[in-house]
Amino acid sequence: MNTHTMTRFPLLKTTRTLMVALASIALTVAANASDAPSQKLKAANEGFYSALNTMFTGKIDPMLALWSHGKDVAYLGPDGRFLTGWNSVKADWNKQASMKLGGKAVLSNVSYFMLPGSGIAVVQDIEQITTDKGLKLSIRATNVYRMEGGVWKMVSHHTDKLSAVLK
Secondary structure (H helix, E strand, O other): OOHHHHHHHHHHHHHHHHHHHHHHHHHHHHHHHHHOOOHHHHHHHHHHHHHHHHHOOOOOHHHHHHEOOOOOOEEEOOOOOEEEOHHHHHHHHHHHHHOOOOOEEEEEEEEEEEOOOOOEEEEEEEEEEEOOOOOEEEEEEEEEEEEEOOEEEEEEEEEOOOHHHHO
16 A cells, blocks of 8 residues: 555545534534424414414404415314315404304413424414313314514414314
């Protein structure tokens, strides 16, 4: 072996080790970033449940304001229907508001996922709902948000199907 060949191998081993270390650090940073929701995302999700509780009283404006108004939005509510497009979703929320269902939704087991740089976030939680008639429900929910103009807007809300709603 010549001197040039012998000095190249230690450099490759050192470079490889450094690259593995940097990749591990990058993956750790990305994993931690995706587990740490931004304050804006937390506020958006809390805003959805505040709007839901307001909607139970018959007032719809806060609910309509937090949704994206795109053709790609989706609502899979407790009645089992799959609605797509802002016009269909808006009509359903208006219908629910007109019923003045009363009650309150409280969150538990909230889990956030954000892929940094994607502009998409997913929040999963349990909705504990108590109606004014004393009915208590526990519903699993998934909320999907998209960053639009610097604001997290809801693009999908999906809950368990409830037989009580289907009657």
